Amino acid sequence: MERLKPFIALLDLDLLLFMAVSAVKVGFFLGAVMGFTAFLTWVERKLSSLMQDRVGPNRASIFGFTLLGLFHPIADGIKLMMKEDFVPARASKVLFTLAPVITLVPVLAAFAVIPFGNYIEILGYRVDLVIARLPLGLLYVLAVSGFAIYGTFLAGWASKSNFALLGALRGAAQMISYEVTLGLTLVGLMMVYGTADLQQIVLAQGRLLFGVIPAWGVIYQFPAFLLFLTAAMAENKRTPFDVVEGESEIIGYFMEYSSMRFAIFMFAEFIEIILVAMLAVTLFLGGWQIPYLGEAGFLFPCGRSIAIHPYAVVLAQMAAFAGKTAFMCWALMTLRWTVPRFRFDQVMKLAWQGILPLSLLNILVTGLVLLLAGKL
């Protein structure tokens, strides 16, 4: 007991409170993301079938109720758990086991800095509605998402399978190429808002341009929005950039994976859709901001105002964030089922000759405009 005393002294009430609040935030936000991911696997199947004039999954039932096939994610999960967990004889066991984890963890870690609301005051204690408010949150996201490539490459390498290795090599080339553009497209945004703190960027998007238009990033940086979406979809490794997988030719880096190990790759891919959607919303579509809604209520440019309780405002803003994220997920999935796959050389050409020079040009133009506007 005597020896523990210094440690107990360290654990003052503030720190404990901070830890408890953070744990609640992590549980709430990641729980919501995970739930939405499971839902998204159903959405993807249903959405693709609807846009191809099919019916989609509608058979899994509990006591005869099918609920539009909503039980299919559960059925999928049970099926994947029942499958044989297979490890190839010549695979390196440690890396083979580690690869899915390395794929999943960075994707989850990136959610730490995404603000899902402004802040709430509970009994005088201010709770920021972001898990970790980092001053360089944007760079953190880029750094962490750069880790995802290790998972892809290790999975292909550790399987000792030629097709998996081919997929991993393609994945490495593609992800490194688009990583560069992904970072560069966001430079213009950082220049406009003068910060890399995601919460600050969202707060800045609550201002009004010319007193009427909400100053969302998509209005300042429309080309960067398109470039960011392209690069992010390529990072995500889904069609039209799915040469890494190439379902019809090489299956890809997770070819030798089965059972829940494969499920983790699949799950990470879907979480990444949500991550990309949330980043696009946070950076370009105003985050949790609702146009004209301030901390005390609506304040319209025509002069009218409606007072709303601060808690209701925060709830509405969180709902707006969820709604925008859901819309972006829908848009990304619709794009994925619209555009045919690029050839590998086309992917590379698009990265290095297409969107990389364009993102550099975007930085140049942004800098020039800022210089002429006297804001530099």
Next chain:
Amino acid sequence: MIEIKKVNNRPLNLLERIYVWEIFKGFLVTARHFFVNLFCPGKIITIQYPEITRPLEHAAKRRTRHRLKMRANGTPKCVACFLCATACPAFCIHIEAGEFTSSQVEKYPAVFDVDLSRCVMCGMCVEACPEDAIAMDTEVIPGGVLKREDMYLTRNKLLQNMPGDPSIKGAANRLA
């Protein structure tokens, strides 16, 4: 109805080479299909087989689930000659012959199984049968079952016209 669509292979213009606008147009097409099918699901032409079936057309009616015909005295017409099993390209007919001691007919099928999960519904067995003992005119379309056993027809099931009915068609026979 197959139509011939002439593809105009002209070189792409600038807007098409930039590709973003073309993607957006494609996006609108798929989104339109999505919303139309979301709000009017009745327009989807999928038929929820096995719950809903269409009436069969023309020759498709002639080749449905098998049945074995019976004589008037209730014995199967089949003489276990194995011609149908030989003709079957899918090897889905399994016959074991039994022997009559008192009748002019020497053999009868003690076992006559048709594995519908393998059957390709070609009708070769009907063509091959010299006794006109097997027919595919029950107008029952096999498939859409939850257990493998339900796709496996044994002799007693085959001797029924429709599930539950004894065979009445083709009961007359030279030996009756």
